[in-house]
Amino acid sequence: MSGEIKAVTLDIQRLSTEDGPGLRTTVFFKGCNLACAWCHNPESIALKKQVQWLETRCIGCRLCLAVCGREALSMDENGIRRDREKCLLCAACAEACPARAQEIKGTEWELAALVREVLKDRAYFGSEGGVTVSGGEALLQIAFVEKFLAALKKQGVHTAVDTAGLLPRSVLERVLPWTDLILLDLKLMDAVAHKKFTGADNGLILRNAEFLAARRREGGPELWIRTPMIPGATDTAANVAAIGRFIGEKLQNAPARWELCAFNNLCADKYRRLDMDWQYAGVPPLREAEMEALYSVARQSGARPDMVRRSGATRTED
Ligand code: SF4
Ligand code: SF4
Numbered sequence: 001m002s003g004e005i006k007a008v009t010l011d012i013q014r015l016s017t018e019d020g021p022g023l024r025t026t027v028f029f030k031g032c033n034l035a036c037a038w039c040h041n042p043e044s045i046a047l048k049k050q051v052q053w054l055e056t057r058c059i060g061c062r063l064c065l066a067v068c069g070r071e072a073l074s075m076d077e078n079g080i081r082r083d084r085e086k087c088l089l090c091a092a093c094a095e096a097c098p099a100r101a102q103e104i105k106g107t108e109w110e111l112a113a114l115v116r117e118v119l120k121d122r123a124y125f126g127s128e129g130g131v132t133v134s135g136g137e138a139l140l141q142i143a144f145v146e147k148f149l150a151a152l153k154k155q156g157v158h159t160a161v162d163t164a165g166l167l168p169r170s171v172l173e174r175v176l177p178w179t180d181l182i183l184l185d186l187k188l189m190d191a192v193a194h195k196k197f198t199g200a201d202n203g204l205i206l207r208n209a210e211f212l213a214a215r216r217r218e219g220g221p222e223l224w225i226r227t228p229m230i231p232g233a234t235d236t237a238a239n240v241a242a243i244g245r246f247i248g249e250k251l252q253n254a255p256a257r258w259e260l261c262a263f264n265n266l267c268a269d270k271y272r273r274l275d276m277d278w279q280y281a282g283v284p285p286l287r288e289a290e291m292e293a294l295y296s297v298a299r300q301s302g303a304r305p306d307m308v309r310r311s312g313a314t315r316t317e318d
Helices: 063-067 092-096 111-119 138-154 169-178 191-198 203-217 237-249 268-273 288-299
Strands: 006-016 024-029 050-053 073-076 079-082 102-105 107-110 130-134 158-163 181-185 222-229 257-262 308-311
Touching: 006 111, 006 138, 024 111, 024 138, 050 079, 063 073, 063 092, 092 102, 107 111, 111 138, 130 138, 138 158, 138 169, 158 169, 169 203, 181 203, 203 222, 222 237, 237 257, 237 288, 257 288, 288 308
Parallel strands: 024 130, 130 158, 158 181, 181 222, 222 257, 257 308
Antiparallel strands: 006 024, 006 107, 050 102, 073 079
16 A cells, blocks of 8 residues: 555544445545535535634634734634635644634545544444545545545445546546445536536536446446435426436436435535635525425436435424
8 A cells, every 4th residue: 555645635524324324434535526506515625725714713812813924814893804815825823823713624644544544433334334435526536535445445344435426437437346335416407507506517427327327237336316405406396307217217226225415504604714605505494395395206206216315404484
């Protein structure tokens, strides 16, 4: 195993129950090639490290302003502001802050160190759980991720890859031998809407979905499809029905699961800390009746009804 290859991760989430079977450790890699309007992990979009200010920790001592040689920080009635044009990500403010209110997002890992880190959690993997690579788009750091998954497989660990699928076929080919489960997002079937809401055409993603389903039928990794239910974007009966038809006809019902994931706005604070606007900040979760209706559409769409799941909280009031 090479000690030189490195990757940038955002976070390691332990005891995860949403990224594959059993109890898992999910490694979130930084960097993404989509620009989904509703993205719930804005810190994962940029490949490079970022610094963020945590208002609730700040004691207002102004030490960070004093140490910033770029004069990138200022303070007003709303707290600390960072001029991201001036900021060089030197981390001096984070090192100086006595309250840990300036936080670096992004950790550089060597391969062997990250393998060791996740194997610490082996005790709770059991027979079903394991490790999931997610992001961002983890497969943008393919050289590292391929070796990371291979190292885990050689240790007998169940591996899952969470991907948006906007990648050359050759990239997917490289991880398949080391992957037990692919979690693939299918967001929108309409090409124009997909481009509008994610910034990219969905043609390659759909072709990759067909490729992964074909490989599944030949004994390749298990395949789960996930569709976020985003108000005003993906949450239409027409979109859910079209994805279901695609799963039934083009994927020949090869996936074991198709999960409709209800939108939430819990990440609004993440955008604020990064000084980013988010158009969904004030958008409430779906009503329970709306989510149930979409679930019903999915079950009658042509996808095998028993593969359809729903997840995420909804609201019951009007
Ligand atoms: S990371 Fe460095 S340049 Fe950026 S605000 Fe902090 S001290 Fe200034
Ligand atoms: S150094 Fe930390 S606690 Fe002090 S003003 Fe800056 S962010 Fe707030």
